Amino acid sequence: MYDASGYEIELLQQRLEExxxxxxxxxxxxxxxxxxxxxxxxxxxxxxxxxxxKGEQGNADE
Structure with missing residues (x-):
C-alpha cells in the first residue's frame, strides 16, 4: 500500500465538491x-x- 498521490487527492476533492x-x-x-x-x-x-x-437517497459512487 502506498500513500495517495497529489493527483488522487485532487480527484477525490473534486468528487466531494461535485x-x-x-x-x-x-x-x-x-x-x-x-x-x-x-x-x-x-x-x-x-x-x-x-x-x-438533504433527504436524498442514492449511491455515493455516482
Missing part, C-alpha cells in the same frame, strides 16, 4: 499519509452523509 462538500468542510490535504482506499472510504461516507442531510 456533491456539495467544500474544501473548507473537508480538506483531504489534512489527511496526508492515508492510502487512496482509506481516503476514498472517507469521501464515500462524507457524500452519503451529505445526501442523508
Amino acid at each position: 456533491n456539495g462538500i467544500s474544501k473548507a468542510q473537508l480538506n483531504l490535504d489534512n489527511l496526508a499519509g492515508l492510502t487512496f482506499g482509506e481516503l476514498n472510504a472517507i469521501v464515500k461516507n462524507a457524500i452519503a452523509n451529505e445526501k442523508a442531510k
